[in-house]
Amino acid sequence: MPDTIPGYIGQSVPRREDKRLLRGEGLFVADIQLPNMLHVAIARSQFPHARIKDIDLSKALSAEGVELAISGEDILEQLPPISGMQLATPPGYQERVDTDIQIPDQPLIPHEKVRFVGEPYALVVARNRYLAEDALELISTDFDPLPPVATTDKALDENAPLLHEKLGRNVAAILHTKKGQGAEALKTAPHRLKRRFYHHRYAAMPMECRGVVADYDARTDTLTIWSSTQVVHWVSREVANSLGMPEENVRCIAPDVGGGFGGKGHVYPEDILVAYLARRLQRPVKWIEDRHEHILNSTHSRDNIYDVEIGFDNDGRIETVVSDFVVDSGAYSPIGAGIAGNSIAHMLGPYDIPNYEASSKIVLTNRTPNAPYRGAGRPEVGFAMERAVDLVANELELDPAEVRFRNMIKADQMPYSVGLTYRDGVPIVYDSGDYPKALERALEELGGLKSIRKRQKDALRQGRYIGLGLGCYVEGTGVGPFEGATVKIDATGKIVVATGACPQGQGHETVFAQVTADLWKVPIEDVYVTVADTAHVTMGYGTLASRSTVTASGAIQLASDQIKEKAFAIASGILEAGEKDLELRDSGVGVKGVPGMHISFRDIATAARPGWGHKRPEGIDAGLEATSYYEPPTVTWAYASNAAIVEVNPGTGQVLIENYVEVHDAGVLVNPAIADGQVKGGLVQGLGGGLMEEITYDENGQLLTGSFMDYLLPSASDVPPITVIHQETPSPLNSLGVKGLGEGGAIAPPVVIANAVCDALRPFKAEINSTPVRWGEVAAIFGDDPFKATSTTTTPEMEK
Amino acid sequence: MKPAPFNYIVPTSIDEALALLEEHAPDARLLAGGQSLVPMMNFRLSRPSHLIDLNCIPDLAFIQDNKDHISIGAMTRERTIEESSLVRSSIPLLYEATRHIAHLPIRSRGTIGGSISNADPAAEYPAALLTLDGEMVVRSKQGKRQIKASDFFKGIMETAIEPNELLVEIIVPKVPPGTGFAFVEISRRHGDYALAGIAAQMTLSGKTVTNVRLAACGVGPCPIRLNDAEKQIIDDGLTEKSIQSAAKAAALEVDPETDLHATADYRRRLTAVLTQQALLKAKERAQENN
Amino acid sequence: MDEQSISLTVNGTEQNGEAEPRMSLADFLRERLGLTGTHIGCEHGVCGVCTVICDGMAVRSCLMFAVQADKKEIRTIEGLADGDTMHPLQTLFSEQRALQCGFCTPGMLMTAVDLVDNNPSITPPEIKAGMSAVLCRCTGYEGILKAVEAYAKQIKGV
């Protein structure tokens, strides 16, 4: 790491974002007010599946304050659907993983039929939101309800009605992959274990709902879009395509974004619709999603059924894993096969398992579309796998921790070639880390395995049910295809950086300032970072999938390298010293070992300017500015071990988490406090999913959890004591040694809770193989009498 | 999520409010703290033609000490009740129930009258008032009625109040010496409506239980008095066994439903567990006061 | 419906404005007074990000109509700092990493001000319960609770 002697990297530098946010001076999409602005309200289907026979907008159109009302038919000619292939798979992937992918297009407003509760069928543009909502009530409709395809089981039935007639099936994609002997290896395994696991549907649920403001300037034929999104470049590209404008003329800005977690990680119909309306009406237009709309209409996640069979030997060594799983993708599939691809690639986790076979179907149902949310396929597969590992331990009467140690890849096996292909098309190689050590440390933090087991036994004698839950995972992070960055040094000597990253709370302005300051050896105050604005960097990808620290830092470094070369050439000319004798220091370039020989970036930048007075050596072109695109070779592998102690109340079934530990390794941490916050925030989302958050549909495809009274986010009182330990093994794949971070925390908690509760309820041979873990169901394990299991006199040992 | 338009009227006296109610009922709604009504309006599930705001009627907001009972004005904020030393000393069960309602910023606005008129099946106040043997004073232009808590709650969000009537006052008898109380509940998160909750009050004379009253919320269309459980305690006293029997009796006399948050069976189970907890806690406190 | 005029004090300054009766206090502050620091997260009283202080007490501004704030004294996040000098809670929030995206932060701060200023002897468990009034999706709450606890200590002078 020649250019990155520790400076700001590795320090918990205070966040530059804080000041404005603490003073109420942040700018979120809803805060944007433009003169003459109009407001959109969207009519959303109450039917899970229905044919649209007629939509009459005439009354709405004549309502007070209404400027425009449209339905799907009105835009049929003008606006194409969002292509099913928003996210393309790389070339190598299709060859190495058998795929059969047919993703349906998503109309911006459907005109033939609606496919989920919450899908738009019309919209109104009015002077303010109140009037727009009034007008929505005046739209009269004639819908012909169709039989709902409410579950994946129903969708796969031969006689099931089709969601998308064009596809000819209710399946968006089929994936299959195999390692070693795959399922064949079951035949020779001394033991086999087969179970069905279900990870329920829940959602990213940021505190800020989505929203879009668009402003069209007819004079220059340009659109400016402010969207609460994680992917500004993607939005501007889709809008440009839809509206037939050059990308250059469509600027997309994500101002302060109030959380995303994947839920804002792709282009939604509203991004394009609002832009279209602004151009059509030649007035600024604003749409702010309300919470009810958000729950109905912004993508949900998880909702996977796994059938898993494991073959293992007498020592608990796993010989093969066979998995057949179904993703309930809802009515569309905005990120295509991404989730299932992740699940397939992550199933073997930190274990050294010679054989594996996985098949997956991404199934279309009349539910809200399913897209990646923090973890994206990993929590689902992690639930299945880590439950299965516990069940293997139970079969052999071994400790679940012991079975994990026996199967784990050892530190000296690194780098470890898994024998599978990642979704970037590259064969998976775990790059670095010490998996058993992470588990050991997690257990130590809780007092050590022995003492936990003793405590558990003692407690049981007193009628108390204490359990230890474990959950281990690996996570491919920093995925490509690329990220862009522009770095400039202007004649003030300040360094200005712009990247395609679109933070939603990750503190990127701070993190990238740290990285840049160290690359240039300047005080952090001299670095200016802009994020999430397409005007500042031409091509970018966005912030999702735990990728930005790795990929944007990579791009900043590449661009910096280009400018550095120039800066050194210019300095060499002016200082009359060989480039090899130069070094970065004191906000400029100096001759090594000669304190007086120094030129500031300010002077170098001035010297680099085009024009008569320039002082550039021959062959060096003008300006200190470069844009680079970092295309990571492949992902880096973060990993973690989680352990928690819970106590189950036999009367009420309540699960009290006494202590939760995650030992996490994301390589070198640029800003440890920010990293710590990311992991902890993720953990609490995982705990929410494990115990209380749930999106529920009835058997007819009606959504039942349409408000915050029914969809329960964890609050401060629900959070147990959490310890996060960072084990920092540098990644060999990039010069900073960083791995990605952000999603990790959310992966393990559901399975850790389920494992812990089952561990506590060993006397009842309890098996909880689905999420969320419900108090009522836990209580029922103790039998009908709520007082029986608490009674301290029932255990024979006590009487002695 | 914006409410439909309405006519907004702000009476400053009870009489004025009653006249308005007479004129505009049944399409008018009274606005108290707005913590239940306004969410419904924002979802457009409630769309009154006229909204009669009670927040500027000073005569509706008071807590008064009257010899053997406390009178509480309908517009008294939940937060004021929580902070009242009179309530805490004379009817501590009401204080403890208040602490279970939502969160402080909601209690800053929410009123006792609003909570009782709203009669959410899981709300704390109705069960507490049933236990405390409270009475509601309602008025209309035609006159005044006093309704016992046991006759007041009729069904899911249904009370004895007629559309032209206004709840003005809640009367709660002070607790006699030697009394212990408890309000216990289980909700999915702190501040959420209860999955099940139990209000208990008992009076001891030495070791004898001279009076015990129990009511449950969240486990029926409206708060339910637990007569069988009470009888068990009166008959058999406060042994570990009789308390468990009472708790099991309680589970049988409630009438819960299955919803998103819990099944009916689970709610019965919680009723038993919470009845036991409430009795033990009330017993302990009664002994301290003896 | 016609707009009605209201006059109220916001962050110490008298303000006059017009609002249709159905306009929420949150919308009024944001749209009519340009005080967009008060956020909206659910409009049904659960999330708490809209919390402001009304006559000294924290309230949900999405559940109050602007017309009900007539003659009232409102304090919003914009009135928390004293000019350039941050309120101690703001400083503590930054130090304790109590915010990530910052969307819940105004509601958190106003709730904490009410909780602690009106009850300086508040205990850590009471703080945890009290701060459950506002939801945060990013931080996992640890930093928030630490910051509020530290503030309570400062107020108590220990």
Ligand SMILES: Cc1cc2nc3c(=O)[nH]c(=O)nc-3n(C[C@H](O)[C@H](O)[C@H](O)COP(=O)(O)OP(=O)(O)OC[C@H]3O[C@@H](n4cnc5c(N)ncnc54)[C@H](O)[C@@H]3O)c2cc1C
């Ligand atoms: C997030 C959240 C959580 C909550 N959690 C709980 C909880 O755990 N437990 C609980 O009990 N409550 C809870 N509540 C509700 C809260 O307690 C309300 O304040 C209360 O139920 C209603 O009181 P209000 O004064 O706000 O009434 P409003 O909402 O103003 O009115 C409610 C109804 O009562 C009618 N009404 C009001 N006053 C009168 C009167 N004097 N005479 C006749 N009719 C009248 C109104 O017309 C309306 O129909 C919660 C609310 C929220 C937003």
Ligand code: FES
């Ligand atoms: S916006 Fe007011 S509580 Fe959520």
Ligand code: FES
């Ligand atoms: S910091 Fe993002 S919601 Fe709290």
